[in-house]
Amino acid sequence: MNMKVKIAGVELNNPIIAASGTFGFGHEYGELYDLNEVGAISVKGLTKAPRAGNPPPRITETPGGVLNSVGLQNPGVDAFIEKEIPFLRQYSCKIIANMAGSTFEDYCEMAEKLSAVDVDMLEMNISCPNVKAGGAAFGTNPDTVFEITKTVRKYAKLPLIVKLSPNVSDITETAKAAEAGGADALSLINTLTGMAIDIKTKRPILANVIGGLSGPCVKPVALRMVHQVYNSVNLPIIGMGGISNGTDAVEFFLAGSAAVQVGTANFTDPYACVRIRDELKEYMKAENIANVSDLTGQLIVD
Amino acid sequence: MSYEVYTCTLESQKEIAPNIVEAWVVNAELAAKAKPGQFLHIQCGDATSMPLRRPISICDVQGDRVCFIYEVKGRGTKSLQQQYGELDILGPVGNGFTVDNGKYKCPAVIGGGIGVYPMLFLTKQLKGAVAYIGFRNKDLVTLEDEFNKAADSVTLTTDDGSYGVAGFALEELKKDCETKQFDIIYACGPKGMLRAVKAFAEGAGIPCQLSLEERMGCGIGACLTCSCETTHEGTDKYKRVCRNGPVFWSEEVVL
Ligand SMILES: Cc1cc2nc3c(=O)[nH]c(=O)nc-3n(C[C@H](O)[C@H](O)[C@H](O)COP(=O)(O)OP(=O)(O)OC[C@H]3O[C@@H](n4cnc5c(N)ncnc54)[C@H](O)[C@@H]3O)c2cc1C
Ligand SMILES: Cc1cc2nc3c(=O)[nH]c(=O)nc-3n(C[C@H](O)[C@H](O)[C@H](O)COP(=O)(O)O)c2cc1C
Ligand code: FES
Numbered sequence: 001m002n003m004k005v006k007i008a009g010v011e012l013n014n015p016i017i018a019a020s021g022t023f024g025f026g027h028e029y030g031e032l033y034d035l036n037e038v039g040a041i042s043v044k045g046l047t048k049a050p051r052a053g054n055p056p057p058r059i060t061e062t063p064g065g066v067l068n069s070v071g072l073q074n075p076g077v078d079a080f081i082e083k084e085i086p087f088l089r090q091y092s093c094k095i096i097a098n099m100a101g102s103t104f105e106d107y108c109e110m111a112e113k114l115s116a117v118d119v120d121m122l123e124m125n126i127s128c129p130n131v132k133a134g135g136a137a138f139g140t141n142p143d144t145v146f147e148i149t150k151t152v153r154k155y156a157k158l159p160l161i162v163k164l165s166p167n168v169s170d171i172t173e174t175a176k177a178a179e180a181g182g183a184d185a186l187s188l189i190n191t192l193t194g195m196a197i198d199i200k201t202k203r204p205i206l207a208n209v210i211g212g213l214s215g216p217c218v219k220p221v222a223l224r225m226v227h228q229v230y231n232s233v234n235l236p237i238i239g240m241g242g243i244s245n246g247t248d249a250v251e252f253f254l255a256g257s258a259a260v261q262v263g264t265a266n267f268t269d270p271y272a273c274v275r276i277r278d279e280l281k282e283y284m285k286a287e288n289i290a291n292v293s294d295l296t297g298q299l300i301v302d
Numbered sequence: 303m304s305y306e307v308y309t310c311t312l313e314s315q316k317e318i319a320p321n322i323v324e325a326w327v328v329n330a331e332l333a334a335k336a337k338p339g340q341f342l343h344i345q346c347g348d349a350t351s352m353p354l355r356r357p358i359s360i361c362d363v364q365g366d367r368v369c370f371i372y373e374v375k376g377r378g379t380k381s382l383q384q385q386y387g388e389l390d391i392l393g394p395v396g397n398g399f400t401v402d403n404g405k406y407k408c409p410a411v412i413g414g415g416i417g418v419y420p421m422l423f424l425t426k427q428l429k430g431a432v433a434y435i436g437f438r439n440k441d442l443v444t445l446e447d448e449f450n451k452a453a454d455s456v457t458l459t460t461d462d463g464s465y466g467v468a469g470f471a472l473e474e475l476k477k478d479c480e481t482k483q484f485d486i487i488y489a490c491g492p493k494g495m496l497r498a499v500k501a502f503a504e505g506a507g508i509p510c511q512l513s514l515e516e517r518m519g520c521g522i523g524a525c526l527t528c529s530c531e532t533t534h535e536g537t538d539k540y541k542r543v544c545r546n547g548p549v550f551w552s553e554e555v556v557l
Contacts, residue, residue: 021525022519022524022525024523024524024525024526027524028520028522028523028545029522029524031304031305031522032306032307032522044526050536051537052536052539052540053526053529053540055531056517056528056529056530057516057517058517058526058528058529059354059517059518059519059525059527061352061377061378063351063377064350064351064353065353066353066519068519068525068527070525070526070527073529073537073540074537075537076537215353216351216353244349244350244353264353266520267353267354267355267519267520267521267525268349268355269307269349270307270392270520270522271307
């Protein structure tokens with residue numbers, strides 16, 4: 001069985017990618033299993049300068065889902081380059097540097113820096129709901145998505161993945177804009193904006209009031225968006241949103257994903273990435289599928 | 303490696319006070335690794351509807367058995383109470399209390415409400431502990447005999463005076479400071495109590511460790527959702543309760 005996939009020229013040992021923000025820089029899950037087992041790690045969203053993040057509480061559970069408002073706490077791109085790349089490079093999994101900025105210049109500067117170091121792909125997060133400046137504001141307007149992709153493209157010497165926001169009325173418009181701007185791949189979805197209220201205190205549960213929803217409850221939305229985007233662009237798609245088992249992963253492949261990311265499921269089951277890969281293999285065995293890439297877009301709509 | 307996901311036999315669950323459940327699980331490895339102040343990250347039921355585990359402190363260890371006591375609060379703990387057979391537990395997680403065998407000659411242990419439970423395991427590992435345990439009322443009093451066995455002396459308080467000494471446990475600790483030379487204070491309880499303990503200990507110049515609570519995702523340090531504010535600057539401003547804590551030296555945290 002061939003689990004290898006190629007995304008924008010980069011070959012992954014298998015199509016399971018740990019989703020940004022749920023896996024840190026790999027240290028903690030690396031204490032539980034060999035990181036060679038995952039295809040790639042999309043690291044915690046990096047910003048130009050270090051960021052302390054939002055005040056707590058930053059997370060709560062809602063039926064079938066998780067709301068978070070971490071607010072991009074990270075050590076900054078320079079510390080990532082110096083301290084984290086050498087650690088991750090001990091493993092065969094690919095490194096996806098996830099970038100978040102407040103201005104076009106932030107993204108350009110990070111893309112330039114990261115293109116000069118030993119990472120494999122860049123993932124431009126223009127859809128983070130948890131920061132005030134930039135973030136989601138860039139990801140919801142197709143014209144801005146086109147402009148920012150085109151601008152950052154010039155500085156990115158590595159394959160550039162644009163991570164799309166689900167908080168839009170028509171995701172195919174932002175997807176097409178990213179394609180026209182020169183993206184090499186698309187990843188979707190980021191979290192859906194949401195909130196939770198404590199009726200006893202009459203206050204929002206998250207200190208940031210609003211957070212990003214992920215987990216099993218967003219899966220139907222994510223799947224629909226992957227399906228629509230697959231039918232409207234010619235770029236490889238990295239699908240995500242609520243994937244927690246092999247069946248979920250297969251659904252995302254059928255809808256058009258070339259690889260998938262696993263986020264919230266890591267919290268439920270720290271071994272989720274490995275388990276989902278194995279369950280995907282079982283499906284392939286049962287269905288006599290030799291290459292996992294043969295599954296991409298095999299949805300039958302009568 | 304310290305933590306692991308264990309499938310534990312759920313030996314018993316018993317309501318020991320209104321909405322307070324004492325649970326015992328069997329797992330030799332988990333029991334062998336557990337240290338006071340560490341917690342268990344427990345899958346409380348159907349993972350699709352409840353993607354997050356719930357953090358519950360280790361209350362006691364006997365042989366290959368581990369005890370935790372929890373208050374039935376919301377969806378997770380309600381579902382946990384219905385479980386039987388086996389439990390999926392990630393643990394032991396976190397940075398527990400500094401016991402430093404013999405270093406502290408006169409340790410004070412203070413627990414309030416659900417913060418009393420983790421202090422039993424700690425008290426059992428200390429020599430000469432002076433324990434202060436506070437409950438809201440008589441109905442909620444638990445572990446009295448266990449503390450009496452484990453500590454040199456125990457002061458039990460209830461907020462409403464329905465049992466033991468009326469008032470807050472910290473007030474009793476403060477009074478005893480006139481006669482006792484505590485060289486460390488260990489505390490766990492509601493935020494208001496921890497704030498008061500911190501202020502008192504720092505004022506009196508007594509080293510103090512606090513066990514904090516925060517909402518959590520991964521439980522192992524990867525997701526940065528469980529942050530508490532510290533006195534550090536920059537990216538160290540928020541630390542991870544699940545990994546850097548849940549136990550912190552009082553000077554390090556802002557409550
Ligand atoms: C390190 C640590 C140790 C703990 N030890 C104990 C213990 O020994 N006994 C005990 O009764 N309780 C303990 N708690 C509190 C316990 O985790 C919460 O009461 C429990 O998670 C509530 O879950 P729920 O589904 O019943 O409530 P819900 O309100 O329905 O939970 C919704 C979400 O919020 C989280 N949450 C709600 N309240 C808290 C809280 N106070 N702390 C952390 N997360 C919360 C839940 O985990 C869940 O993700 C501890 C908490 C921490 C952080
Ligand atoms: C706690 C948490 C932190 C996240 N941080 C980031 C981030 O820094 N950058 C990013 O692009 N996405 C971030 N995400 C979004 C995830 O990468 C993913 O897009 C989303 O959670 C949907 O997938 P899931 O349902 O499998 O979690 C975060 C998600 C969670 C739950
Ligand atoms: S719960 Fe994930 S870092 Fe603490």
